[in-house]
Amino acid sequence: MLTPSSPHAVGNQSVQQVMFSVWAATLPGFAALIWFFGWGYLINAVLAVATALVAEAIILRLRRRPVWFFLGDGSALLTAWLLALALPPLAPWWIPVIGTLAAIVFAKHLYGGLGNNPFNPAMVGYAVLLISFPVEMTTRWGIPAALATEAHSLLDSARVIFAGLRVDPALVDGMTMATPLDVYKNDIATLDAAELRAEPLFSAGWRVYGWEWVSGLYLLGGLYLLWRRIITWHIPVAVLGSLTLLALLFSWNPDLRVPVDLHLLGGATMLGAFFIATDPVSAATSNRGKLVFGAGIGILIYVIRTWGNYPDAVAFAVLLMNFAAPLIDHYTRPRVYGEGRS
Amino acid sequence: MNLMRLLRGDTDAPEWYDFPGGVHPPENKTQSLRGPIAEFPLQEEYVVPLNQHIGAVSVPVVEVGESVLTGQVIAEAAGFISAPAHAPTSGTVTAIEDRPVPHPSGLTTGCIIIRADGHDTWRPRTPWAHLQDHHHTDLLARIQNAGLTGLGGASFPTAVKLAADRNHVDTLIVNGTECEPYITADHALMRERPQQILRGIEVAHELYDFRRILIGVEDNKPDAVSALRRALTAIPAELEARIELRVFPTRYPSGGEKQLVYLLTGQEVPAGGLPTDLGMLCHNVGTLAALADAVFDDRPLISRITTLTGNQLPWQGNIEVRLGTDIRTILDWAGYQPDPNRAERIIMGGPMMGFALDQRQLPLVKATNCLLVPTEQELPTPPPAKPCIRCGQCEQVCPAGLLPQQLMWFAQSHEWDKAESHHLFDCIECGACAYVCPSHIPLVQYYRFAKGSIRREQAEHRQSERARLRFEARQARLEREAAEKEARRRQRAEAARARQAEQATTPTADSSPADPVAAAVARSKARKQASQSAAGRATATVSPGAPELTREQLSARLDSQRRRLEKAEAKLAAAAPEHQKAMETTVSKLREQIHKTEQQLADRPEREA
Known part of the structure; x- marks a missing residue:
């Protein structure tokens, strides 16, 4: 006979659903990122998610936890996904990989896994990257599509990400820049607001600028x-x-x-x-x-x-x-x- | 306060106050409300447990083989917080023995088993037509003797509640909320017998002369509300003027006593307190109807309305059933076919706060408001718990304003002091937190575990404190006894010296009054004697003339007796509470023996001198 404890009724929410809903809620923003800044974000996301799932599976095995039970909760996927959204889209491939490893292995599992991490794992990954690789993290942001001199394909993004400067420095230069916040903060020292707003990055308003x-x-x-x-x-x-x-x-x-x-x-x-x-x-x-x-x-x-x-x-x-x-x-x-x- | 109401500028006293938290589980009430309350047929055998209420177990007053009549008292209340039990039908007492009863512990309890004679012959009854004809003490006695308990589920003796200070209570809260999913016993009662509830209110009003009487009903029971409204038109205007019927939105757990008090009055029952602290009494509609039965018709609590529901039961609805009826029989009557492919799950009470029965052959008791037999599709077995992700859903729904996840961490890490400082004992175990938990953590289990552990620790602490006090008292007594003994010994020494001095001086004085040597020898002997005993030597011989052997024997006996006493006292200090009584008798016997020996020892020199 079963003698479970009350309540016998349970709601229909689950950890998986929570993670999935948060992931789904980022999708419109994600689509806009790709629309405005190119395929780099998709490559980032694939790299980060793949790294996260592999790292999580290995570490769960090492910690002798049921791998599929925890892998299926979607938390590793979400961590990697959020990190990928935050990274510069054209950074070298090892940037999302290292960041995700730091997030999953150090920030999450070394503290005891899901539910026990005192720090946001995705942001730990981001901070590790920003401190360790400041150049890659600040210069490899995408140029809004409308400002780019030529259209760039998924293949161009992949070349920049996987081969980088060794292949074609001009391509990298043609596709990357700093973020608007960075540009404004640096340039306001020398220009006034009206001049800055006249720059191509800010002047084209809603259709170009992308971030809004x-x-x-x-x-x-x-x-x-x-x-x-x-x-x-x-x-x-x-x-x-x-x-x-x-x-x-x-x-x-x-x-x-x-x-x-x-x-x-x-x-x-x-x-x-x-x-x-x-x-x-x-x-x-x-x-x-x-x-x-x-x-x-x-x-x-x-x-x-x-x-x-x-x-x-x-x-x-x-x-x-x-x-x-x-x-x-x-x-x-x-x-x-x-x-x-x- | 209700923000929308404030925004509308509505400053009148609101119909209801919004309590925090709560959940909306599927109600599942319609399936048991299709027909009227059915009368459950009489059975051949009834099993009446002696602990159907909170408080002391009642004491049987019938013997095996005795014939009983319907409604006859078969067990009396034992103490203030207790309730009597009555024969559910006429017949013969066939046994008084331990039987399994519906209780989360699964333990057995003393039960009176009655074989029905099939006639259902009532004991003589004296119905009352008007309350005003009778004295309050008679009224209270009648309630006390009727075996009433709260029929909402907690089974607190009603007579105890109604003994609250009359000067202090001015409000009656009538709980017709029935917020648990599935249960419709109160709903059916309000729909079919509203006048009975109002008559119960009349009884309580006679005792208390309430300033206001608030009936609270959730808005998912419109037919019950309209039935009550109709019935309200038929009662004396004096009473009707004080009654307010308040309908508020359905939300679990609005029927919790503390939640309902807040909903209806905007006041909070103080932590660890009772509604009477606010001058309120809270009674369930079922209890009030039973109160009317008991007072007007002299019909004690021998039956109740129970909901049979859950999709594993082909017949779902409400039955009026005698207490002590076998639950297996009831389920069979409802057409229950156990599914051989899955573990059986029969829940007494609702899906949120009820408990699963560990077998079917159990008597129906005063607290059985519902028997729920769900299918796996209706109430799926919760999946295995995942780690807490601290999402905070539990906190959003907690009606007590607690931090459920923190309490869970504290329970997990056995940090009882922190759990208590986070108000663990204000948890009403409504289960809203566990209901919404996306990780499916059995939170309520953790709280029960923590509460149980804290209570056990407190009991152990009290016990060790008692042992310490006993030990200290014993030490003090031993010291006192030693001091007393010393004082007695000194006294005897004085007496002996005085006698010796007398013996030594008298003959000298008789034979030769001028023998200074003999006198000096006698004096010095006496001095020596005195100084010896003053030095407190335990072996000091009080009287040199006493025979050594007997005294030695006596003191050896005394020594061994003292050793035994010491051992016995040490054992008593460490004894489990159930052995204490026996140990205490042993110790007091030993003390008597020692006292005797001591007296013998003290007497001996004097007699032999």
């Missing part, structure tokens, strides 16, 4: 996750709210600093707010805690971007707040029914 489409579609994906109740509103709202507030306060003069629209739409902000910072394992848990956690990320993003050396700062902001998550949890416990009131 990508960000907008990430936002859409994030709203889908909210609607599905896979994430709560607290972290994204806190991230975007605090970043907007700081940008309005300190970046009111576009001749001096990167303006608020670029902060929100020009980089990885939306991806970070809805898909990275909301990683439940490494975030704060209570609703109030999530607000504090998200606000911290938004503040750090602005601070690092404005006064630090890195043009985009989502990874470091998230990792720093991961450190703080246990402390935040300790101080933001929700009020229990019947406590403190009569």
Whole structure:
């Protein structure tokens, strides 16, 4: 006879579904990335996911855990996928491979596997890469398709990624550049806002620039996750709210600093707010805690971007707040029914 | 507070207050609501357990072979928190023995087994027409003797609840929520016998003179609501004016006592407290209907309404069934065919808080509000648990405002103090967290485990504290006894010296009053004697003239007795509670013996001197 414990009814959500939904929610943004910046993102994603699955399988075997049971939960796939979205699309092939290995082996399994990692694995992978290979990580971003002098095929992207400068330095130069955030931050020292906005990267507006489409579609994906109740509103709202507030306060003069629209739409902000910072394992848990956690990320993003050396700062902001998550949890416990009131 | 209401500028007292959390599992109520409540046929044998309520096990007052009548008391309440049990039908008591009962532990309990005579002859009854004709103490006694318990599932003795301070309670909360999926016993009752519930309210009102009476019903029971509304028009206006029927959106667990109190009043029962702390009493509709039966018709609790549901039962619906009926018989009656290909799963209660029975041959008890026999498709076996991904869904649905995943980590790592400081004991085990968990972690199991472990540790701590106190008391007593003995010895020494001095001086004085040498010798002897005994030597011979052998024998006996006492006391300090009684008698006997020997020893020199 079976004598299981209550509740006997279980809801229809599963870890797999959660992972799959988050993955699916990134797809519109992913499609826009390929549309605007070429096939490099697809190659990145394939490389990262393949590396992640192989690494996860090997390490599960080493740890004597059931391989298929855990491989099937989709968490390794999602980690690799999110990392691939964050990497420069035309970086050498070993960039996504090393980043994914760092994420899966070091950030995830050395801490005990799914559910036990104190840091967001994808962002650990990203940080390792950014510190170890700063040139590849900052110069190999894609030129928006409309700005490129000629159209580039999947094969061109593959050649740049797998063979790189050895094959054709001119091809690499023709396909890559720095991110808009980086460009604006560096060039505003010498140009004023009006001149900068007249540059090809910024002047063509909505149809060219690309990043605001990508960000907008990430936002859409994030709203889908909210609607599905896979994430709560607290972290994204806190991230975007605090970043907007700081940008309005300190970046009111576009001749001096990167303006608020670029902060929100020009980089990885939306991806970070809805898909990275909301990683439940490494975030704060209570609703109030999530607000504090998200606000911290938004503040750090602005601070690092404005006064630090890195043009985009989502990874470091998230990792720093991961450190703080246990402390935040300790101080933001929700009020229990019947406590403190009569 | 309800934000939408505030935005609308609606500042009147709201119909209901929004409690946090909660889930919406599939309701599955219609299948058992198709027909009216069916009367379950009388059986040949009934098994009445003695612990159908929270509190002390009741005491049988019938003997094997005795004939009983329907409604006759067969077991009496044992103490304040307890309830009597009644014969569910007339017949003969065939046995009083341990039988398996429906309980999560699967343990057996004392039961009274009655073989029915088939006549169902009632004991003489004295119905009451008007409550006003009777004194409150009689009313309370009648309730106490009717064996009523909360019929919502917890089975707390109703008479105990109704003994709450009259001056302090002004609100009655009537729980017609029935938020658990599948269960429709209360729903069917409200639909078919609303007037009975109102009569029960009248009884409680007679005792308390409530300021307001709030009936809470979920909005998935429109027919029950309209039946209640109709019945409300037929009651005295004085009472009707105080009753409010409140309908609120369906959400599990709105029928939890604490949740319902908040839903209806916006007030929270203090942690670790009871609704009476807020001046409220909370009763289930089924309990109130049973209260009316007991008070007006003198019909004690010998039957209840039970829902039979789940797709493994060809007949689904509600039955009015005598307590003690065999559950196997009931399921057979409903056409149950066990599936030989899969493990059997019969749940007493609902899918969220009920427990699986470990066999079918069990008596139906006061708490059996539902028997759920689901198919695998309806309630699939949960897949194996995956690691917690800290998604926080559990926290979003917890109606108590707890951090379920933190509690799980603490339970896993046995950090009981942290679990307690995270309010583990405010968990009502509603199962909402486990229901939404995407990793299918049996969270409620973890909480039960942690609560059980903490309670056990506290019990062990109390026990060791008791042992420590006992040990210290023993040490103090030994010291005191030693001191007393010393004092007695000194006294005897004084007495002996005085006697000796008398003996030594009297003859000298008689024969030669001027013999200074003899007098000096006697004095010095006496001094020596005194200084010896003052030095406290245990072996000091009090009287030199005493025969050595007997005293030695006595003190040897005393020594061995003391050793035995010491051993016995050490054993008593370490004894398990069930052996303490026996050990204590042994120890006190030994003490008596020692006392006797000591007296003998003390008497001996004087008698032999």
